[in-house]
Amino acid sequence: MIRQLLAFSLTAPFLCNAAVSDLSALLKEISAEIFPDLEALSRDVYNHPEISTEEFRTHDVVVDFFATTHPGLFKVTPHAFGQPTAWRLDFENRPSGFEGDLLQFGYMAEYDALIGEGHACGHNHILLNGLASASMVRQAIVDLDLPVHLVVQGTPDEENTAGKNRLQEAGAFDGVDVWFAAHPAPFNSVQPMQxxxxxxxxxxxxxxxxxxxxxxxxxxxxxxxxxxxxxxxxxxxxxxxxxxxxxxxxxxxxxxxxxxxxxxxxxxxxxxxxxxxxxxxxxxxxxxxxxxxxxxxxxxxxxxxxxxxxxxxxxxxxxxxxxxxxxxxxxxxxxxxxxxxxxxxxxxxxxxxxxxxxxxxxxxxxxxxxxxxxxxxxDLAYPALEVTPYIPDLFINLMATPDFNETWGLSTIAPAASDASFVQIPVLDSESRDLISTSKVVFFPNFNICAPDAAECPFPHEPAFRTAAGMDYAYSQTEKVARALAYIAVELLTDPDMMAQATAIIQ
Known part of the structure; x- marks a missing residue:
């Protein structure tokens, strides 16, 4: 019923804010349907870790999930852009009578593990977050009949030789201005990366x-x-x-x-x-x-x-x-x-x-x-990943609402590096270090996966973080963050003023 009410409120390519007043309930309904199967996929990846450039089994598991087990949801491209363990999911929805350009929106999914440590960086949750949030947005696009081209780009080899750099050079991120992902951590924070x-x-x-x-x-x-x-x-x-x-x-x-x-x-x-x-x-x-x-x-x-x-x-x-x-x-x-x-x-x-x-x-x-x-x-230098304006505030405020009840904040501390910076390509003032512009908007928050009663919360790459990444609490947190990212994605896709503010930094 929620989906029908929202769908019938669509009177233009973009929705007004009132029309998405029940968006949270819609996404909860969608998540309840799609998340369990995707969680099972992520747990399988966790139990079969593969290091950078060797994620062949994970590649096949994802491709088989969307091409064979759940066909028709996305167009599936294996071995995307010449990378043996990269894959790509595309979904387009063109409403009847709509003749304009489709809005573009993207998710990045990582899934490489660490030598000798398995998924001690929790990339199985980055994979799950990308697939789950994008799947929620995909269904919302269908229910709301939005004119959107949605992309999920599988990005191997984050830890070692910057797989996203090779994908960027091959054109994998062309045409899509906004990319979402989320990284498991011992804290909730929106912050730069080194x-x-x-x-x-x-x-x-x-x-x-x-x-x-x-x-x-x-x-x-x-x-x-x-x-x-x-x-x-x-x-x-x-x-x-x-x-x-x-x-x-x-x-x-x-x-x-x-x-x-x-x-x-x-x-x-x-x-x-x-x-x-x-x-x-x-x-x-x-x-x-x-x-x-x-x-x-x-x-x-x-x-x-x-x-x-x-x-x-x-x-x-x-x-x-x-x-x-x-x-x-x-x-x-x-x-x-x-x-x-x-x-x-x-x-x-x-x-x-x-x-x-x-x-x-x-x-x-x-x-x-x-x-x-x-x-x-x-080796190849990873640029720093910067925090772009607008979306972080949307996310932090959303997480504080009763639907999520999470305390988040902005931090200037850069806790680690990420090859997502090759997608963002930030430009800074040489004197003040202020962010001037980016090629893409990349939103990549860190989210806590350690249960409140945990004796300690280790940092990624520590063996104890591998244990935390396999716990039920970590998967429930991933669902929550994926749903929040889906909420913001749909907001941006239904409000041109919000999208304009989110992408104003791009030059």
Missing amino acids: ARINGRIRLNGATHSEAVYKAYQELLIIIDLGTAGLPGTQSTDNPVEDVGLFSENIVQTEIDLGMTNVSLATVQQTVASIKAADAGYSAVNYTVRTVPGGVAVNYTGPGGHASESTKGPLTLSIETFRSLTALSNDIAFFLPGNNTDTELDITVSCRTRYTLDISTVQNFVASAVQELATSITW
């Missing part, structure tokens, strides 16, 4: 011990630079992988470091003293043991995101190296189980608030580490 660039530092030694020594010297330089202060705003430089173990964009949860010419008791006392002096290491555990050739320490504990200065296993191993080398020049180091390699790599993740500062931070770090390095290779 600029980022990762550097791979290659180190060579005449012996394995020399290579490990050089690697840990570089790791010391990296963490000390961050402590002393980097150029730019909110800038960090964090080591994100153990020597010899590649794990892009993740601070490790387990580190093994061996040393010779030192007693087990001395090593035990050294690590214990470091832990006792800094409460930040309280969650890190370690075991000192005798191994062939010397003594080894196995560190385990919280990992984290490359944007965080996490005091975890890797940092504690670096501080152990600092203390032991200060104690004696005779102590040598090795990697247990890998004590022959004379060429090792480490990665440094450089991040800062504004794109305009990323090259300055990169050059500052490169200058500090280049003396020991055989080579430094930098």
Whole structure:
């Protein structure tokens, strides 16, 4: 009945605000119908994580869902824009007698997981949010007979090499001015995202011990630079992988470091003293043991995101190296189980608030580490994602209503990076850093998935966040945010003045 009342109130290509007064009830009705099946799809993706550029199963699951299990809802394009694991959903509705251009609206869906950590960044929820919110909007378009072309763009490889950049260059986002997505987090916030660039530092030694020594010297330089202060705003430089173990964009949860010419008791006392002096290491555990050739320490504990200065296993191993080398020049180091390699790599993740500062931070770090390095290779720089005007206020005010009962706010803190910035392409004033214009409007809020009774709420990329991303509460929160985004999307599609204000930043 709700749908009939709303449908019959349509008298023009755009609805007046009064005509969508029951929009919330309509979207609740639609969500109750479509969300359970999409939640099941997301849970399946969660249980079968695939890393960047290898999301073949997820690609097939989504394509099969819309092409075979639920055909006719969207036009389905597999392997979209030449990307093997990208896909695209399109839906067009042209009301009878309507001859103008269709309004364009888009959603982005991410679904890559982390090496060794599964969906510890919760991209299964970004996928679910995009599919669910777009499906709600699709049905509302049908019920309200709106002249709209709706797009859902599957965007693989967010974590590693910026899949959205390749899609943008291929024209995947052309013609659509507004794109929605939402990211699970330990908080509710509308906020910018960092600029980022990762550097791979290659180190060579005449012996394995020399290579490990050089690697840990570089790791010391990296963490000390961050402590002393980097150029730019909110800038960090964090080591994100153990020597010899590649794990892009993740601070490790387990580190093994061996040393010779030192007693087990001395090593035990050294690590214990470091832990006792800094409460930040309280969650890190370690075991000192005798191994062939010397003594080894196995560190385990919280990992984290490359944007965080996490005091975890890797940092504690670096501080152990600092203390032991200060104690004696005779102590040598090795990697247990890998004590022959004379060429090792480490990665440094450089991040800062504004794109305009990323090259300055990169050059500052490169200058500090280049003396020991055989080579430094930098990956693609992710621009910062900016918060555009108007839509954030709509969303925050909507979430405070009784239908959602959520407290949200705007923040100037950039907690991580996102390749959605390649879609937005923001332009800032070089002096004030004020946002001047964008190529597209990208709205990408962070939403809390940790239950109110949770003892703690971890940050994305920590192992505990993977657990949170699989809980029922996380899925219910995704439904709520998806429904809110659908509400705003329909508002924009039914009110030309609102759409004009939302897109005024575009040039």
